[in-house]
Amino acid sequence: MRKILTFLCLLVGAWVCSYWAEASDFTGVGFLAGGFSILEDVSADGQTVVGIGISGGAFVPVAYQTFYSGGLFELPGPDNFDGLAVGITADGGVAVGTSQGQARLWEPIFFGPTAIHAIPLASPFRMSQGYAISPSGQFVSYGVADPTSGVHEIYLWDRWLNIVSEPYGELSSGRITSISDTGRAVGFNDGRAMILDKSGKMTHLFPGFFLDISADGDLMVGTDGRPVLWNGTLIPLSNKEGQATSISTNGRWVVGTTTTPFIVRSSGGPLLELDLPPDWTSMSAMGVSDDGQTVVGTGVNPQGNVEGWIWVSTLAVQD
Numbered sequence: 001m002r003k004i005l006t007f008l009c010l011l012v013g014a015w016v017c018s019y020w021a022e023a024s025d026f027t028g029v030g031f032l033a034g035g036f037s038i039l040e041d042v043s044a045d046g047q048t049v050v051g052i053g054i055s056g057g058a059f060v061p062v063a064y065q066t067f068y069s070g071g072l073f074e075l076p077g078p079d080n081f082d083g084l085a086v087g088i089t090a091d092g093g094v095a096v097g098t099s100q101g102q103a104r105l106w107e108p109i110f111f112g113p114t115a116i117h118a119i120p121l122a123s124p125f126r127m128s129q130g131y132a133i134s135p136s137g138q139f140v141s142y143g144v145a146d147p148t149s150g151v152h153e154i155y156l157w158d159r160w161l162n163i164v165s166e167p168y169g170e171l172s173s174g175r176i177t178s179i180s181d182t183g184r185a186v187g188f189n190d191g192r193a194m195i196l197d198k199s200g201k202m203t204h205l206f207p208g209f210f211l212d213i214s215a216d217g218d219l220m221v222g223t224d225g226r227p228v229l230w231n232g233t234l235i236p237l238s239n240k241e242g243q244a245t246s247i248s249t250n251g252r253w254v255v256g257t258t259t260t261p262f263i264v265r266s267s268g269g270p271l272l273e274l275d276l277p278p279d280w281t282s283m284s285a286m287g288v289s290d291d292g293q294t295v296v297g298t299g300v301n302p303q304g305n306v307e308g309w310i311w312v313s314t315l316a317v318q319d
Contacts (some may be wrong), residue, residue: 024275024311024312024313024314025311025312025314026276026277026309026310026311027309027310027311027312028301028307028308028309029049029064029071029072029307029308029309029310030071030072030307031053031054031072031305031307032053032054032055032060032062032072032073032074033054033055033056034053034054034055034056034057035054035305036052036053036054036305036306036307037051037052037053037062037072037298037306037307037308038051038052038053038298038306038308039051039064039286039287039296039297039298039308039309039310040052040084040085040086040087040286040287041085041086041087041088041095041246041286041287042088042286042287042288042289042294042296043088043089043090043091043092043289044090044091044092044135044248044249044250044289044290045091045092045289045290046066046289046291046293046294046296046310046312047065047066047067047092048063048064048065048066048088048092048109049063049064049065049088049287049296049308049310050062050063050075050085050086050087050088050095050097050109051063051064051084051085051298051308052084052085053072053074055074058082058083059082059083059084060074060075060082060083060084060099061074061075061083061084061085061095061097061099061104061106062074062075062085063075063085063095063109064308064310065092065109066310072308075095075106075109075116076106076116082099082100082101083097083098083099083100083104084097084098084099085097085106086098086130086131086132087130087131087132087133087178088109088133089133089134089135089136089137090135090136090215090249090290091137092109093107093108093109093137094106094107094108094109094133094137095107095109095133096130096131096132096133096140096142097130098128098129098130099116101127101128102118102119102127102128103118103119103128103129103130103131103140103142103143104116104117104118104119104130105117105119105130105133105140119140119142119157120157120164126144126145126146126147127144127145127147128142128143128144128145129142129143129145129152129175130142131143131154131175131176131177131179131185131187132176132177132178132179132185133179134179134180134181134183134215135180135181135215135249136181136215137159138158138159138160138181139156139157139158139159139179139180139181139183140156140157140159140179141154141155141156141157141176141179141185142154142155142157143155143171143175143176144167151170151171151172152170152171152175153167153169153170154167154168154169154170154171154176154185154196155167155168156168156183156185156198158183165200168196168198168199168200169196169200169202171187171189172189172190173189173190173191174187174188174189174190174194175187175188176196177209177210177211177212178210178211178212178213179213180213180214180215180216180217181215181216181217182198182216182217183197183198183217184196184197184198184213184217185213186210186211186212186213186220186222187209187210188208188209188210188222189202189204190204191207191208192204192205192206192207192208193205193206193207193208193209193210193220193222193224193230194210195210195220205230205234206224206234207224208222208223208224208225208228209222209223209243210222210230211223211243211244211245211246212244212245212246212247213247214247214248214249214250214251214266215249215250215251216251218231218251219231219247219251219266220247221244221245221246221247221254221256222243222244223242223243223244223256224236225241226238226239226240226241226242226243227240227242227243227244227254227256227257227258227262228244229244229247229254229266237254237256237264237271238258238262238271240258240259241258242256242257242258242259243256243257244256245257245284245285245286245287246285246286246287246288247266247288248288248289248290248292249290250290251266252265252266252267252290252292253265253266253288253289253290253292254266254288255285255286255287255288255295255297256285257283257284257285257297258271260273260274260276260283261273261274261276261283261284261285261295261297261311262274262285263285263288263292263295265292274295274311276299276309276311279301279302280299280300280301280302280309281299281300282299282300283297283298283299283309284297284298284299285297286298292313293312293313294310294311294312294313295310295311296308296309296310296311297309297311
């Protein structure tokens with residue numbers, strides 16, 4: 001645990017001598033036996049995080065909860081071999097991912113009895129991949145691979161109505177990265193940022209990637225070589241090389257990485273660089289809570305291991 005004393009502020013076009021002089025905590029989440037952890041997504045309250053670990057020589061889905069004293073844990077289930085968890089609902093109750101070549105859900109996220117659910121597939125004998133779950137948990141987006149062409153057919157599962165769409169899109173060289181509570185999904189395909197509406201309309205935009213979308217489906221973040229925000233217009237968040245990796249469920253906060261991880265309000269203002277431990281390297285921010293006070297990510301720790309981390313501001317952030 002390390003006390004972080006300041007944010008460094010960068011206003012696009014000019015350096016600004018303005019600091020958030022507030023105490024913050026930095027925590028490495030640790031590992032399973034394999035000495036490796038990557039954090040992929042965080043709940044809206046910042047208390048539950050999911051990602052990837054190594055156990056028994058294989059990738060496995062993992063979770064970390066700030067209120068559980070046992071540290072990082074593998075999501076229970078009989079078939080987690082070669083698995084990963086990539087998304088979580090806003091309430092931290094359900095995770096989506098893949099294990100043994102099939103798209104999966106884990107519910108609830110807890111160290112103890114956790115059910116693992118196979119996502120309903122048009123053909124259960126084909127390889128599938130869980131892409132994303134909406135903040136409310138209503139929609140799940142996943143891909144099913146064509147064994148001949150390798151193209152992924154995209155499906156949308158409405159969990160509340162228990163309806164699975166017909167394939168409503170195809171990805172030749174990309175993936176869905178996030179889905180909103182409206183059923184609008186974002187990602188990339190053929191080297192271009194892509195929006196896929198619930199109706200099946202796929203729109204390819206600029207060269208680059210979309211990596212996350214707000215719950216209402218109005219704001220998207222990603223990269224065109226720089227960190228960018230999309231609200232119908234492309235808005236660079238920095239002129240530095242990097243990417244915006246995540247937007248909070250409520251759409252207020254964006255995190256990403258240029259030379260170092262940053263946080264910024266989606267409504268505009270200075271890019272705030274997180275003052276992280278200098279003996280950690282290759283740091284990337286991967287998720288942010290709705291209040292902007294918790295940022296999660298992955299880096300290389302002083303011992304040379306890839307490890308997930310959580311940064312928490314201990315003073316209130318002014319919206």
